[in-house]
Amino acid sequence: MSDSNATDFNNPSTFILLGIPGLEATHVWISIPFCTMYTIAILGNFTILFIVKRELSLHGPMYYFLCMLAVTDLVLSTSILPKTLSIFWFNSREIDFRACLTQMYFIHCFSAMESGIFVAMALDRYVAICHPLRHSTILTNRLVAKMGLAVVLRDGLLALPFPFLARRWPYCTTNFIPQSYCEHIAVVKLACADIRISSYYSHFVVFSVIGLDVSFIAMSYTQILRAIFSLPRKDARLKTFGTCGSHLCAVLAFYFPGLFSFLTHQFGHNVPPHFHVLIANM
Numbered sequence: 067m068s069d070s071n072a073t074d075f076n077n078p079s080t081f082i083l084l085g086i087p088g089l090e091a092t093h094v095w096i097s098i099p100f101c102t103m104y105t106i107a108i109l110g111n112f113t114i115l116f117i118v119k120r121e122l123s124l125h126g127p128m129y130y131f132l133c134m135l136a137v138t139d140l141v142l143s144t145s146i147l148p149k150t151l152s153i154f155w156f157n158s159r160e161i162d163f164r165a166c167l168t169q170m171y172f173i174h175c176f177s178a179m180e181s182g183i184f185v186a187m188a189l190d191r192y193v194a195i196c197h198p199l200r201h202s203t204i205l206t207n208r209l210v211a212k213m214g215l216a217v218v219l220r221d222g223l224l225a226l227p228f229p230f231l232a233r234r235w236p237y238c239t240t241n242f243i244p245q246s247y248c249e250h251i252a253v254v255k256l257a258c259a260d261i262r263i264s265s266y267y268s269h270f271v272v273f274s275v276i277g278l279d280v281s282f283i284a285m286s287y288t289q290i291l292r293a294i295f296s297l298p299r300k301d302a303r304l305k306t307f308g309t310c311g312s313h314l315c316a317v318l319a320f321y322f323p324g325l326f327s328f329l330t331h332q333f334g335h336n337v338p339p340h341f342h343v344l345i346a347n348m
């Protein structure tokens with residue numbers, strides 16, 4: 067009935083990414099830290115891959131997982147940053163609907179994979195510290211490959227419904243996404259339909275993936291810390307902690323901004339929108 071003047075928006079062929087709404091004037095300045103971090107991430111992660119490939123002494127479970135993490139990081143940041151930077155630099159805000167759905171799939175699939183790899187690494191550290199003598203018989207190359215495959219399958223499948231759900235909905239009011247990349251909830255919020263299934267599904271994924279992974283990592287670290295504190299000598303404690311300290315830092319740096327972003331989305335209704343977007347980008 068009242069659809070007549072809205073039809074030209076129905077199933078739009080492109081979306082418009084607004085970048086960081088409210089901070090358009092400073093896009094060029096914001097691009098400097100983003101571009102710097104992206105360059106460092108690309109160089110750093112390729113360096114990891116290169117070094118692990120060359121050094122035979124690094125051909126072990128911990129470094130294989132590190133390589134998986136580096137590949138995931140490379141894919142994840144490359145599916146977000148080039149488009150974000152081109153919005154900042156060239157104001158190229160348009161994105162094809164299918165490109166948007168593809169980007170959505172990559173973002174959700176690879177951020178969940180990152181989480182899965184952190185679990186695999188925590189398991190490796192748990193066995194290495196709590197059952198050091200059995201480490202090489204438990205974490206064989208076969209098991210490492212199987213764990214990698216399990217992560218890829220779990221998250222490849224879990225992320226699949228996101229673009230399909232987003233494609234189902236009619237978009238008839240606006241096609242402006244107040245974000246710098248196509249993320250599931252940001253896109254389906256624009257739909258003029260009851261998007262409850264979409265929002266249930268993303269909550270389900272957040273709680274099942276992040277919830278399970280975090281509890282698993284927490285369990286591993288409880289055991290690890292217990293083992294470390296039962297060591298009699300301080301230098302032995304420090305040395306053992308040194309083999310998992312960087313993993314723990316990476317885990318905290320990965321989950322905390324995500325948790326923060328999730329909480330401000332749920333409860334922070336008077337937080338300015340550009341703050342959400344900046345945190346999400348970080």
Ligand SMILES: *[C@@H]1O[C@H](CO)[C@@H](O)[C@H](O)[C@H]1NC(C)=O
Pocket residue numbers: 106107108109110111114136138139140142143
């Ligand atoms: C690998 O990439 C991620 C971002 O995707 C970054 O946070 C991390 O620091 C990078 N690693 C190195 C060693 O540069």
